[in-house]
Amino acid sequence: MEQQFDTLQFGIDTFGEIPADDRGNPVSYAQAIRAVVDEAILADEIGIDVIAVGEHHRPEFAISSPETVLAGIATRTSRIHLASGVTVLSSDDPVRVFQRFATVDALSNGRAEVILGRGSFTESFPLFGYDLRDYEILFEEKIDLFHKLLDETPVTWDGTTRAALQDADVFPKTESGPLTTWVGVGGSPQSVIRTARYGFRLMLAIIGGAPRRFASYVDLYRRAAEQFGTTAYPVGVHSPGFIARTDQEAVELFYPGYKVIRDRIGATRGWPALREDEFLSEIERGSLYVGSPETVARKMAETIEALDVRRFDLIYSLGGAMPMSDRLRAVELYGTEVIPMVRELLAERSTAEQTLVGTAG
Structure with missing residues (x-):
């Protein structure tokens, strides 16, 4: 169902990273998937708005x-919205995705939402028989077809990346209106315009660097929507982080597993190993939201205000092989303490700004 919202929404995001049991041993892929369901149930109970589940085809992640x-999750929850984060449309079939x-x-x-992406990880391309040289045309053609499918009427379409369709009707139909559809964008102005x-x-x-540098993308999206005559919806952000009772505890729990995942990925991309001082700098000035509820809430409020976004999804599970109980506690702290604090901080700043305007007038 297409959602209309002007108020803030808060979500959690996971790729099904492999956690550990209480003895510190990594759990099975099946247990990791069940852990995500448990975390979603808790998120639903404490009022978190969305859970997004990402697609990966690597050994570090259980969810493909x-x-x-x-x-x-849908059958175990009642109110939380359910999103992908992201669906790699380029290596999938738009009809099947719909x-x-x-x-x-x-x-x-x-309650379903789809977040489409081109794929910053490319393992799915050879796995499903796609040529990386077709990276751009695959997404361009497939997002065009998916856009047509959202009308839920017979589709006629022709392209180079899949079989043509002639008055093809696709089922099932939704009963609550068009699917809420996002596109995940990591740094391409062309993707924003599309x-x-x-x-x-x-x-x-x-996922790295100062969040404020993305303000120009928010502005570009709004200007482009005006030029195309489309709707500029409220913008969302997703970034990694982790919450514990204190800043020190959060760092100690999150850093070891995060470094393992980051360095494994970096080894395939020519990145140097992550140093702890770089990690701490990213918490201080970049896009890692790691710390106590107060620390994370302040940083989130600053990003939401700086970018003028209306949704924030925290990728909470990138700490890798930490105990499942610590991940559950992080979700609980996010829903019961961080989100209320962010709302309060932003309300206080809005009131202060209105007071200044009134005084100046």
């Missing part, structure tokens, strides 16, 4: 089929 996990999310939407009574052209929502993947 987000919609299947979301379908399981069908799977329409099914999740049915199981959840209209998102606006199709009238989709913009989700900024800010």
